[in-house]
Amino acid sequence: MQNEPRLAEIEAAAARLAGRIHRTPVMRSAGLDALTGAELTFKCESLQRTGSFKIRGAMNAVLSLSGAEAAPGVLTHSSGNFAAALALAARERGVAAHIVMPDSAPAVKQAAVRAYGGRVTFCAPTLTAREETAARIQAETGARFVHPYDDYAIIAGQGTAALELWREAPDLQAIVIPVGGGGLSAGCALATAALAPRAEILGAEPAGADDAYRSLLAGERLPQLDPRTCADGLRTALGERNFPILSRLLAGIVTVSEDEIVAAMRLVWERLKILVEPSGAVPLAAVLAAPARFRGRRVGLILSGGNVDLDALPWQAAAR
Numbered sequence: 001m002q003n004e005p006r007l008a009e010i011e012a013a014a015a016r017l018a019g020r021i022h023r024t025p026v027m028r029s030a031g032l033d034a035l036t037g038a039e040l041t042f043k044c045e046s047l048q049r050t051g052s053f054k055i056r057g058a059m060n061a062v063l064s065l066s067g068a069e070a071a072p073g074v075l076t077h078s079s080g081n082f083a084a085a086l087a088l089a090a091r092e093r094g095v096a097a098h099i100v101m102p103d104s105a106p107a108v109k110q111a112a113v114r115a116y117g118g119r120v121t122f123c124a125p126t127l128t129a130r131e132e133t134a135a136r137i138q139a140e141t142g143a144r145f146v147h148p149y150d151d152y153a154i155i156a157g158q159g160t161a162a163l164e165l166w167r168e169a170p171d172l173q174a175i176v177i178p179v180g181g182g183g184l185s186a187g188c189a190l191a192t193a194a195l196a197p198r199a200e201i202l203g204a205e206p207a208g209a210d211d212a213y214r215s216l217l218a219g220e221r222l223p224q225l226d227p228r229t230c231a232d233g234l235r236t237a238l239g240e241r242n243f244p245i246l247s248r249l250l251a252g253i254v255t256v257s258e259d260e261i262v263a264a265m266r267l268v269w270e271r272l273k274i275l276v277e278p279s280g281a282v283p284l285a286a287v288l289a290a291p292a293r294f295r296g297r298r299v300g301l302i303l304s305g306g307n308v309d310l311d312a313l314p315w316q317a318a319a320r
């Protein structure tokens with residue numbers, strides 16, 4: 001896909017995905033409404049296949065390839081959730097998935113990639129190391145590189161999460177989306193702008209990995225230097241295709257501290273009984289961190305994923 005997806009492309013992605021992924025539930029919590037003074041609706045992508053929304057974009061991208069394009073297999077670099085999603089999408093298409101993972105990726109995410117049949121190569125946890133390793137594997141195998149977020153087919157696929165949310169909860173006044181590289185937020189922002197043009201679209205980001213927040217303020221894409229956050233899905237740098245979409249459509253990005261992320265994650269477990277990972281709890285952390293912004297409003301939140309190492313929960317002191 002060469003151009004920014006329009007609603008038609010996001011709807012085409014939804015049609016491609018139909019029957020292959022879950023239609024995830026939306027949930028409410030009277031307790032969390034009382035705590036925040038807002039009416040919160042959670043889109044539970046932690047209950048999605050592979051445990052995160054990433055399968056939406058991965059499946060859309062793999063299914064959009066021609067037979068000849070797909071035949072040598074696909075390749076990506078990812079800290080985990082996209083890797084697992086691409087491995088599953090490739091397996092269902094009957095082609096190989098080569099995955100470059102930083103050696104710092106959580107063990108639970110490494111195990112998931114292998115379980116879906118992904119062929120894993122480890123590298124140092126820097127963008128340069130990821131890109132160099134991926135280029136080498138591409139040269140060796142001829143596999144097609146699929147970027148985890150800086151890709152219009154991925155953005156269109158991720159936008160289907162918001163498409164479903166708006167169909168189920170059309171009266172929301174705002175939507176809060178976690179921002180890593182910006183695939184989920186760009187796709188959901190495009191879907192929201194088309195379906196609910198008056199709704200406020202907000203990003204949520206860890207203060208320790210706030211390149212998107214700084215980029216939007218500066219009006220240019222700034223690098224992500226030395227990200228430090230337990231929200232491992234949000235450590236990536238904002239993508240080139242993603243930046244202009246977020247600049248145009250987001251009303252702002254709320255940044256949150258590590259303590260706020262962990263407290264929000266714990267609240268989701270406690271109140272919603274949903275196993276959400278730190279990245280997925282960042283939108284609720286944002287609502288709790290900026291209460292005046294949300295009080296009295298109907299707010300949708302994307303609980304983006306639930307892949308967390310149960311032996312290293314972030315509220316256990318030893319894990320941080």
Ligand SMILES: Cc1ncc(COP(=O)(O)O)c(C=O)c1O
Nearest residue numbers: 081180181182183184233304305
């Ligand atoms: C659970 C979770 N939430 C959010 C994100 C951020 O998505 P994006 O990189 O598309 O902004 C990721 C990315 O890995 C993730 O795994």
